[in-house]
Every structure is written in C-alpha cells, then in structure tokens.
Amino acid sequence: MLLQLEGVIAGYGSGSDILRGVDLSLDSGAFTCLIGPNGAGKSTLLRTISGLLRPRQGRILFRGRDIGGRRPDLLFRDGIAHVPQGRSSFAQMTVWENVLMGAYSLADQRQVDQGLTQAAELFPIIREQRHKAAGLLSGGEQKQVEIARAMVRQPTLLLLDEPTLGLEPRAARVVVEKMRMLNQLGTTLLLVEQNARMGLSAAKWGCIMELGTIKLQGMGDQLLNDPQVKRLYLGQAAESA
Amino acid sequence: MSPGLLAQSLVLGILTGGMYALMAAGLTLIFGVMKVINVAHAAIIVMGAYLSLTLFRHLGIDPLLSVLLLIPVFLALGALIQWSVVNRLAERDITLTVLMTFGFAIILEGLQGAIWTSSYQGIKTGYSLESFQLFTLYIPVVRLISAGISLLLLAGLYALLTFTKLGRAIRATIQNRTAAQLVGVDVRLVTTVSFAIGIAIAGAAGPLLGMLFTFYPATHWLWIGKLLAIVVLGGLGSLRGAFVAAMLLGIAEQVTSVTLALGWAPMIFYVFLFGVLVVRPQGLFGAVERQSL
Numbered sequence: 340m341l342l343q344l345e346g347v348i349a350g351y352g353s354g355s356d357i358l359r360g361v362d363l364s365l366d367s368g369a370f371t372c373l374i375g376p377n378g379a380g381k382s383t384l385l386r387t388i389s390g391l392l393r394p395r396q397g398r399i400l401f402r403g404r405d406i407g408g409r410r411p412d413l414l415f416r417d418g419i420a421h422v423p424q425g426r427s428s429f430a431q432m433t434v435w436e437n438v439l440m441g442a443y444s445l446a447d448q449r450q451v452d453q454g455l456t457q458a459a460e461l462f463p464i465i466r467e468q469r470h471k472a473a474g475l476l477s478g479g480e481q482k483q484v485e486i487a488r489a490m491v492r493q494p495t496l497l498l499l500d501e502p503t504l505g506l507e508p509r510a511a512r513v514v515v516e517k518m519r520m521l522n523q524l525g526t527t528l529l530l531v532e533q534n535a536r537m538g539l540s541a542a543k544w545g546c547i548m549e550l551g552t553i554k555l556q557g558m559g560d561q562l563l564n565d566p567q568v569k570r571l572y573l574g575q576a577a578e579s580a
Numbered sequence: 581m582s583p584g585l586l587a588q589s590l591v592l593g594i595l596t597g598g599m600y601a602l603m604a605a606g607l608t609l610i611f612g613v614m615k616v617i618n619v620a621h622a623a624i625i626v627m628g629a630y631l632s633l634t635l636f637r638h639l640g641i642d643p644l645l646s647v648l649l650l651i652p653v654f655l656a657l658g659a660l661i662q663w664s665v666v667n668r669l670a671e672r673d674i675t676l677t678v679l680m681t682f683g684f685a686i687i688l689e690g691l692q693g694a695i696w697t698s699s700y701q702g703i704k705t706g707y708s709l710e711s712f713q714l715f716t717l718y719i720p721v722v723r724l725i726s727a728g729i730s731l732l733l734l735a736g737l738y739a740l741l742t743f744t745k746l747g748r749a750i751r752a753t754i755q756n757r758t759a760a761q762l763v764g765v766d767v768r769l770v771t772t773v774s775f776a777i778g779i780a781i782a783g784a785a786g787p788l789l790g791m792l793f794t795f796y797p798a799t800h801w802l803w804i805g806k807l808l809a810i811v812v813l814g815g816l817g818s819l820r821g822a823f824v825a826a827m828l829l830g831i832a833e834q835v836t837s838v839t840l841a842l843g844w845a846p847m848i849f850y851v852f853l854f855g856v857l858v859v860r861p862q863g864l865f866g867a868v869e870r871q872s873l
C-alpha cells in the first residue's frame with residue numbers, strides 16, 4: 340500500500356470539520372479518480388495529503404510512515420506532488436523557469452536533466468514556449484506546464500485537482516491522455532475530476548466523496564454503470580436506470 | 581526652463597533617484613515575500629547613517645567603506661529579528677505585524693535620540709563638497725558616488741534574483757507561496773533570507789543618505805512617506821517598478837524645485853501618484869493579485 344488514510348478529520352483554522360473521517364487506500368501504480376459535488380471536501384482532502392493542511396485526527400501513512408502534519412515542501416521531496424485546483428503557475432516567470440522550479444530540491448544535476456528531459460517528452464510545450472511568461476499561456480497550456488513542473492522530480496504520488504476545469508473538450512482530452520501516460524510510466528495518480536464520465540473512464544478505480552467522507556468506491560467502469568451514480572453524477576435521467 | 585537647466589535637473593534627478601531606488605528596493609522586496617509594509621524601513625536606513633557617522637568620527641572609517649561593513653551586520657540582524665519575532669507574528673496576524681514594524685520604527689527613533697541626541701547630523705568627508713564640470717553640467721561628487729554604489733548594489737540584487745537558484749525561489753515565493761511550497765521550497769526560510777536581504781540593503785543605503793542629506797531621529801517619517809509612494813507607484817512587490825518610480829520621483833523633485841519651488845516637488849509627485857493609481861490601481865508594474873488556495 341502506497342498511501343493509506345485512516346479516519347482522517349481535517350478543517351480550516353478553527354472552523355468546523357470538513358473531512359469527517361476519510362478512509363482511503365491507494366496501491367502503488369494505481370490511477371484513482373475522486374468525484375463528488377461542490378464543497379464535498381475533495382480539494383481539502385488533497386491539501387491534507389500534500390501537507391498544506393494538518394489533519395485534526397486520524398493517520399495518513401505514506402509508504403508505511405505517518406506523515407500527518409509534515410510540511411508540504413518536505414512531502415514533495417518525499418515524493419508527493421500536488422497540482423492544486425485553478426491556476427498555480429508562477430505567472431511572471433518563464434515557462435522554463437517554472438519547470439526548473441520543479442527541480443528546485445534536486446542537488447544532482449544528472450537527475451535534474453533527466454527529469455527535465457522526461458517532462459519535455461510528455462509536454463513538448465515546455466520547450467516550444469520556454470521563454471514565454473507562464474501567465475500569458477492559455478488555461479490548458481498553463482495546466483500542462485503545472486503538471487510538467489510537478490513531475491520533473493519524478494514523484495511517486497501525483498495529486499491532480501480538477502486539471503481539466505475550464506478547458507475546452509479537446510484540451511481536456513489532451514490533459515487526460517497525458518495523465519494516462521504518466522500512470523503508465525509508473526506514477527500513482529489521485530485525480531479529482533468534475534467531469535465524472537471522463538474521470539471514471541480514464542481511471543481504474545473511482546471514489547465518490549460526499550460531505551467529507553468517501554461514500555462509495557469501486558472499479559471505474561462499475562461506478563459508471565451504477566444506477567445511483569448515473570443519476571447523481573452523470574446527469575442521466577432516472578428512467579435510464 | 582532653458583534646455584541647460586532642464587538637462588542639469590535631469591542629471592541631478594537621476595543621480596538622486598538611484599539612491600531612492602536603493603532605499604525602496606528592500607521595502608518592496610520585503611512586501612513581496614511577506615505582504616507586510618515595513619514601516620521601520622526608513623528608520624533602519626537612518627540607523628545605518630548614524631552608525632556610519634560614528635564609525636567615521638571615532639575610527640575614521642570612510643562612509644563608503646562602512647557601506648560594505650554594514651551589509652553583513654544588517655543581514656545578520658535582519659535574519660535574527662525575522663526568525664525570532666516577525667515570522668511568528670506574521671503567520672498569525674498580518675495586521676498586527678504591520679503595527680509591530682510601526683513600533684520598531686518608534687523604538688529605533690528613541691534609541692537614536694538617546695545615543696546621538698536629536699540634533700541635525702550629516703556625514704562630511706573631505707570630498708563632500710567637491711564637484712566637477714561635465715560639458716555644461718555641474719556634477720557633485722558625492723551624488724555621483726552614491727548613485728554609482730546604489731546602481732552597483734541594485735545590479736547585484738537583480739543578478740541574485742534573476743540568475744541564482746535562491747533568486748528563483750524568492751520570486752516563486754513572491755508570486756505564489758502555496759505553489760512554491762508544493763515544489764519543495766522552504767518558504768519560511770526563503771522569507772527570512774529575503775527579509776534579511778531587504779534589511780541589509782537598507783543598512784547599505786544609510787551611509788549614502790548620511791552623505792547626501794542631513795538627518796535626525798525623526799527624519800525617517802519623511803523618508804518612509806517618500807519610499808511608500810515609490811513602491812506603491814511602482815507596484816507593490818515589483819523591483820523594476822520601484823526603480824522606475826524612484827527615478828521619476830528624483831527627476832520630478834529636481835525639475836519642480838528649479839521651475840516652481842522646492843516645496844512643490846512632493847506635491848507634484850503625489851498628484852502624479854494619485855493619477856497613476858486611478859488608472860492603474862496595481863501601480864506601474866504591479867501584477868494583479870491572483871488568489872491561490
């Protein structure tokens with residue numbers, strides 16, 4: 340088991356609990372998609388795993404070690420990368436500087452070069468647009484730069500928060516295709532996706548989150564055919580169930 | 581205004597603006613990483629002036645040499661203060677942190693009054709009153725030197741920020757703190773280092789200020805007003821903006837002081853500042869803030 344959450348409770352500041360006891364396991368090499376309504380706590384869950392948020396209770400085991408409360412920069416060095424929801428590039432830095440930041444914590448130049456080469460193979464855009472300020476790219480291009488930046492260090496676990504949000508269907512498919520390729524290269528993926536159909540068909544495993552807990556999980560295609568899931572998340576009329 | 585007079589005030593304005601830019605650089609850098617206005621910034625610069633004065637009077641150390649001596653001292657002090665006090669507070673309450681820098685300014689002012697009394701001071705070296713003629717232009721030597729040193733230090737800062745790994749981490753932290761953390765940057769450490777650099781630049785500006793202007797403990801209030809205007813006009817957190825705005829202020833002051841009267845200079849500048857902010861609330865070079873997290 341690569342990542343294991345046991346009864347994780349978390350929230351912001353002194354506010355109420357947003358995660359209300361999350362149990363979740365990810366095998367090494369898995370591609371898991373997390374869906375759920377707005378405000379369910381999906382982003383909060385990713386932030387808790389990547390260390391931006393400290394769990395109030397429960398355990399988060401990464402490779403068997405409890406990482407709850409560990410700083411995000413250290414967790415990134417441990418192998419957990421997180422591409423947050425919305426735009427998170429360094430807007431006034433060039434595309435290439437953005438990607439270089441992904442290698443910030445690497446001391447070995449050979450590893451840096453290797454990571455950059457691999458990122459550029461998967462995302463040619465980071466070479467094509469290398470001198471452009473990241474903030475000037477389109478939404479889909481920026482997302483690719485952000486994912487490239489997150490993979491330069493070759494993370495074990497990559498958390499992606501709605502990477503296709505706001506992208507036109509073709510750009511969204513490009514991003515999803517890249518995720519599949521990353522997974523085939525051995526990266527374990529946890530993807531939060533608003534487009535449940537696209538997410539569940541790309542991933543092998545699916546989880547449904549509601550009100551701060553994992554309500555249902557199963558194989559991606561099973562969930563796609565589940566009548567209740569169809570009705571609630573795939574926007575299909577009840578009669579088709 | 582005759583072309584000769586205009587050229588003269590442009591040159592003087594640029595030379596003075598260079599030093600203004602150095603004074604404002606640390607302020608805008610600290611704002612960039614911490615989102616805190618360091619109200620004590622000018623008081624720290626004046627502290628540098630007093631220390632340089634004492635080094636000069638008692639040990640005969642030239643103020644230009646004390647620029648070099650003060651940099652490591654202020655760097656260390658800045659890091660210490662940031663690590664022990666400012667960071668702890670800033671992580672809890674940003675408004676209180678601004679108030680605290682206000683308190684720092686008052687403490688420094690009181691300290692300076694107790695040590696050096698509240699009378700006017702100036703650092704007068706053997707070359708203080710020297711000047712030379714370049715074509716029709718009259719160039720005071722200390723202004724040229726202080727502008728030269730300012731530009732040198734600013735170029736160093738620019739190179740640090742642009743070409744080094746630390747510099748990239750500082751810019752990343754300024755532009756998106758959360759994203760910087762998520763790529764392995766220890767943003768607390770980067771913040772401390774940036775703050776220390778900002779304070780070190782302030783310390784370095786002290787002797788230059790002391791050579792060009794008279795000073796007394798309360799002068800920092802005058803200066804912080806100017807510096808705030810510069811960093812706001814340039815766009816909070818933007819070094820390039822602060823540089824351009826400092827030049828504009830320097831030139832505006834000189835030109836108005838020969839055409840109207842010295843007293844009008846600040847007003848002209850603030851009118852200009854006001855005009856710019858109406859059109860561009862983020863300042864000349866400021867980025868529109870984008871919320872992360």
Ligand SMILES: Nc1ncnc2c1ncn2[C@@H]1O[C@H](COP(=O)(O)OP(=O)(O)OP(=O)(O)O)[C@@H](O)[C@H]1O
Pocket residue numbers: 351354357375376377378379380381382383384424873
């Ligand atoms: N920074 C924050 N401070 C306080 N509360 C927050 C913060 N971010 C999110 N919340 C609250 O936590 C709850 C869950 O938010 P979260 O962003 O995790 O939902 P989500 O499932 O990702 O939703 P969406 O699909 O809209 O992205 C919401 O009620 C939200 O108001």
Ligand SMILES: [Mg+2]
Pocket residue numbers: 381382383424500
């Ligand atoms: Mg979300």
